[in-house]
Amino acid sequence: MSLHKKRNRSLGLVELIAIAVGGMVGGGIFSVLGISVDMIGVLTPIAIFLGGVIALFAAYSYVKLGVYYRDEGASFSFFRRTFERSHFASSIIGWLVIFGYISTLAFYAYTFSS
Numbered sequence: 807m808s809l810h811k812k813r814n815r816s817l818g819l820v821e822l823i824a825i826a827v828g829g830m831v832g833g834g835i836f837s838v839l840g841i842s843v844d845m846i847g848v849l850t851p852i853a854i855f856l857g858g859v860i861a862l863f864a865a866y867s868y869v870k871l872g873v874y875y876r877d878e879g880a881s882f883s884f885f886r887r888t889f890e891r892s893h894f895a896s897s898i899i900g901w902l903v904i905f906g907y908i909s910t911l912a913f914y915a916y917t918f919s920s
Contacts, residue, residue: 837917
């Protein structure tokens with residue numbers, strides 16, 4: 807019975823941080839490192855640092871939007887709640903999010919195959 811209770815509990819802060827860090831390290835650093843060293847050489851640590859700073863800004867923005875709307879939504883839902891009357895712009899954001907995920911998967915496929 808205690809096993810059943812563990813399956814139904816929600817993810818906490820530690821679990822969510824582990825998922826985020828695992829995704830960044832596994833998908834981001836390991837797949838990008840070889841290609842970036844090949845392309846920009848000794849400037850790779852600077853590029854990775856700048857990418858980390860941008861990721862921190864994005865994470866901060868998502869935290870602030872989540873607290874403001876009291877919602878755990880993503881880019882599309884935050885945009886839709888902010889600009890409620892702009893259905894066309896919301897659909898464009900939705901398609902851009904899908905395109906971003908497809909592009910990321912294509913980039914990972916390219917880097918892992920290289």
